[in-house]
């Protein structure tokens with residue numbers, strides 16, 4: 001839909017009306033085509049302004065329409081008709097002009113933006129490229145290098161920077177539409193041809209070939225197997241080397257391939273899943289629509305270890321006052337120094353002043369008495385955490401929310417030691433907590449809707465993707481990680497090397513393979529958890545054979561590595577050798593190879609050739625299988641929740657949509673068949689036994705992922 005009005009006698013004002021973001025649906029495209037034709041034909045109209053309703057110019061093509069057959073006028077001829085017209089057309093950009101929205105504005109002859117507006121071509125983040133002339137017009141307007149940057153990253157650009165780059169002609173903090181109308185009246189009669197971008201040559205530096213090659217190398221390195229950024233570079237190359245019409249043809253060809261790709265489907269699924277996870281629902285019937293968060297103006301963080309420091313920085317960055325508590329002066333001073341440095345670095349990046357004044361460092365729990373919400377981030381040890389919660393319950397005000405950053409301990413057990421179990425909720429951050437986008441909000445059996453709403457909303461304020469999950473060991477993310485890690489260890493026993501396993505997972509698209517990731521986290525972390533659960537150390541049942549624990553296959557390899565003093569990156573030696581303690585350059589270590597050989601010899605294991613396909617199937621299908629169990633147990637509300645946890649917290653490649661989406665793409669019958677195959681080969685590994693939900697889905701003809709919730713035994717029952 002597009003509204004038409006004639007203003008100031010000679011200016012036609014066309015307003016896009018499709019809330020909330022005026023996406024270019026078929027109806028909007030139809031409205032634009034009709035109103036532009038009317039304006040161009042009306043002899044009284046001398047110029048045109050296009051704007052969007054409710055302070056938003058346009059959020060681009062309607063992504064929901066991508067899954068349906070194309071209807072309504074296509075974007076390319078619609079934009080061409082605006083550009084080719086003989087009356088000046090001015091885009092009045094408020095809010096956002098993104099994707100097709102910016103392409104529409106590029107087809108206009110002038111662009112006026114509000115100071116707070118954002119522009120960008122984010123199609124690459126949806127697995128596409130700007131195929132309504134964006135890859136051909138933008139390089140003509142601003143040059144190859146900046147166009148490559150914007151098109152391959154999809155980043156949004158603020159109005160002032162857009163002005164500097166030459167994307168917009170003027171920025172105003174007044175009413176953008178009024179300014180645009182005045183502007184439209186003034187430019188009547190001025191030559192239009194130089195303003196028609198498709199008629200202009202692309203400004204190319206002499207070293208354009210080198211520039212394009214470098215861009216290609218860079219996107220391939222960054223993309224981790226994503227095809228859209230590569231196609232974006234190819235399209236910009238076409239703008240640099242071909243006439244406009246041929247460039248447009250190239251743009252269309254590349255888009256046709258991308259549009260059909262599984263990566264585009266995965267990325268578009270992620271777009272909607274990221275928004276859907278914010279709409280949580282508890283088994284009590286409470287949900288995001290009927291539960292109000294309470295304001296948090298003063299928070300507290302207990303413990304200034306790695307997690308506590310990151311959480312403190314995240315809170316301060318969001319403008320929230322924090323009381324940061326440590327047990328001793330020495331630890332407090334150390335925490336204070338590191339937090340201050342982190343905040344200074346963060347502020348420097350944004351050209352801001354670090355808000356150190358928002359933090360009060362103390363060793364006294366009594367200073368928590370007026371905190372609205374406390375986040376406990378002490379060592380992962382149940383007795384210690386219980387002691388902290390008891391103390392919190394006595395020193396905090398009666399309605400303070402008491403949150404734990406535990407990565408997998410029982411939230412109900414902690415709640416039980418407080419006077420207000422309904423105010424206890426898990427807030428599981430991921431390291432580094434001021435950077436990682438994921439927050440698991442763990443709903444205990446007694447957590448109130450208000451507590452969940454407050455934790456979810458606080459996560460949003462901190463810029464996180466918050467996902468509500470149920471309370472079970474490891475919650476969602478770490479529970480699924482366990483079979484993944486175990487399979488990786490088993491593969492080492494059977495003949496693989498850390499670099500082979502990591503290579504396969506990184507080729508799949510993970511930012512880091514499993515062993516590199518373990519080295520980064522610190523090998524002592526998992527070792528301590530295994531010791532506490534009796535899997536290694538003095539509590540191991542002496543009657544267990546060396547490679548069995550608690551009735552199941554177990555690999556003591558990670559324990560051996562850790563017990564040799566190899567703690568990972570922090571001391572320069574783990575599954576890999578590092579350039580220095582704390583260094584990041586990993587090289588395969590012959591000592592690890594030797595350790596593996598001796599281990600296999602000692603346990604009578606005949607090494608065999610493990611290929612990359614087996615690595616991917618064993619590690620990922622075991623993880624996915626646990627995901628199905630989690631859904632059936634009611635720990636996660638839907639597959640989107642699991643997928644967003646993996647994309648935002650565990651480095652799962654976004655262009656593969658998350659583990660559950662990936663399972664659907666591979667085909668549930670195939671996942672089931674491979675799990676059955678591996679389970680037959682390893683009957684002492686229970687996590688390889690196909691889950692009941694997976695079997696039910698396959699028996700029901702493998703329905704699409706958006707209907708899986710209908711097949712759950714106990715949907716979101718633990719939430």
Ligand SMILES: CC/C=C\C=C\CC(=O)SCCNC(=O)CCNC(=O)[C@H](O)C(C)(C)COP(=O)(O)OP(=O)(O)OC[C@H]1O[C@@H](n2cnc3c(N)ncnc32)[C@H](O)[C@@H]1OP(=O)(O)O
Pocket residue numbers: 020021023059060061062063064075096098099100101122123126128130131132272275276
């Ligand atoms: C042949 C040509 C074929 C294809 C051409 C493609 C070119 C394109 O234009 S692709 C689309 C490019 N645009 C984008 O990627 C922008 C996507 N949107 C956003 O980034 C944000 O939504 C925002 C516009 C910056 C607004 O952010 P915010 O204010 O935080 O609101 P949200 O919660 O994100 O969105 C509100 C609501 O709107 C829905 N939505 C947003 N954009 C679109 C869209 N382009 N199409 C359809 N729907 C959109 C979003 O899903 C939300 O819906 P809910 O139901 O409320 O969750």
